[in-house]
Amino acid sequence: MKSILIITSYFPPETGAASNRMFHLANGLQNQNYKVSVITPLPNYPTGEIFPEYKGKFKCTTIENNITIHRLWLYASNSKNKFLRLFAMFSxxxxxxxxxxxNKIPQTVIVQSPPLIVAFTNMIFLRSKNRKLILNVSDLWPIAGLELGAFKKNYSYRLLEKIERFNYKKADIVLGQSDEILTHVRSLIPNKTSYLYRNYPDFEVAELVLPYPSEGKIKLVYAGLLGMAQGIFKLCKQLDYSYLEFHIYGAGAEQKKIETFILNHPELPIVYHGEILRTKLHSELLNYDITIIPLLNRIYGSVPSxxxxxxxxxxxxxxxxxxxxxxxxxxNSLGWTAKAGDxxxxxxxxxxxxxxxxTLEFKKNIRKTALENFDFKTQFKTIKKLI
Structure with missing residues (x-):
């Protein structure tokens, strides 16, 4: 049985796209009779605080679904202070x-990026140990940070660009979750072996129904991270509520601002439902007409999962x-689009x-398209060949 190590900064019980992506990858490998182990920090995302059940621990090793998970200490922080966040990555x-x-490290290692500095650590240390390194790139940093306004083009930014290039160069294979990511990687390292590996989900779907009457306002829902990149607080202020009611699920940096806005504007049909488990969320989402997937700014390389x-x-x-x-x-005729930021x-x-x-038929057509074109198991065959 071949052993594979996955190194990631996000993993369940943490929520979010990155956590789900790495969980499905680990689970997919395990189901194909690989011996899978995962290294990840003690759970702390998105709150920036170690989850209560893990507080006071320096390391925690468990076996879940036959996957060995090593959770390591870090200085947890989601502070806006760049130095504190940098210290968290270094820790x-x-x-x-x-x-x-x-510890003994398997011959094949899959490394999640970003964070760039964590990936850089793996590239330096494990490359010297002659391990096969597969870099799974979900977002382009530091470009994304520049577009979000988190970075300026100064010495620090140029240093991060050098780290980014180093990571791509030292990886044996680069997996990118978008064509834009792969285009960027090949522009820096032209002969790099790279493949498209999107964040397709892997879960059973419930039967589709229309549990609500067709009249009334459109029930619009957002579920996910309430961070700066998504811009949900600004969305609450800019939406025209003549045609809709807005429902929000999730947690993150903007949560308190959103809650305060709702409290100060009781006349607006906005409902914040808090954060719930992903399995329960799936059944809840079927009660809504449309979901909105926003980005505050267009981010090159980003394709929301x-x-x-x-x-x-x-x-x-x-x-x-x-x-x-x-x-x-x-x-894929999945719905509607509007110009970013407009x-x-x-x-x-x-x-x-x-x-x-x-209509129910409209929703069934969307599901049919997804099942035919966004299939995790079909895509996973490519990963098996690489490993």
């Missing part, structure tokens, strides 16, 4: 090095982020959607 890197020194997850549920998508994600929604255009699109159009 995890130090824990990784300590683990590498005292919610596109594939919600299409599998049969939930019509209103995509508001531009780029490759917009092209996927249009090409709230007037967004409200115009919403005003043209008739609730009578949101």
């Amino acid at each position: 995890y890197s130090f824990s990784l090095i300590w683990f590498f020194i005292w 919610k596109i594939f997850e919600y299409a599998r549920l049969g939930l019509p998508i209103l995509y508001f982020g531009g780029g490759e994600g917009e092209s996927i929604v249009k090409k 709230y007037e255009a967004l409200n115009k699109v919403i005003s043209c959607i008739k609730k009578s159009e949101l």
Whole structure:
């Protein structure tokens, strides 16, 4: 039985796209009779605090679904202070090095990036040990940070660019979750072996029904991270509520601002439901007409995994982020798109959607497209060949 190690900064019980991506990868490998182990920090995302059941621990090793999971100490923080966040990344890197020194490392290692510095640590240390390194790139940093306004083009940014290039160069194989990521990698390292590996979901789907009457306002839902990149707080302020009611699930940096806004504007039909388990969320989402997938700014290389997850549920998508994600929604007739950052255009699109159009047949067609084109098991065959 071949052994494989996955190194990631996010893993369940943490929530979010990165956590789900690495869980499905680990589970998929385990189901194909690989001996899978995972190294990840003590759970802390997105709150920036170690989860209560893990507090006070330096290391925690468990076996879950026949996967050995090593959770290592880090200084947890989601502070806006760049130095604190940088220290958090370094602390995890130090824990990784300590683990590498005292433990046997499998010949094949899959490394998640970003964070760049954590990936850099793995590339330096494990490359010297002659391990086969597969770099799984889910977002382009530091480019994404620049587009989000987190970075400026200064010495620090140029240093991160050098680290990024180093990571691509030292990886034996680069997996990118979008065509834009692969294009960027090949522009830096032209002969690098690279493959498209999207974040397709792997879960059983419930029977589609229409549990609500067709009249009334459109029930629009957002579920996911309430972070700066998604811009849900601004969305709450900019939406035209003449045609819809807005429901929100999730947690993150903007949560308190959103809750305060709702409290100060009781006349607006906005409901915050908090954060719930992903399995329960899937059944909850079937009660809504449309889901919105927004990005505050168009981010090169970014394709939100919610596109594939919600299409599998049969939930019509209103995509508001531009780029490759917009092209996927249009090409596969998964719903509607609005020009990224243009709230007037967004409200115009919403005003043209008739609730009578949101039929059971429409939703079944979306699910059918997802099952045929966004299949985890079919895509996974490529990974097996690489490993």
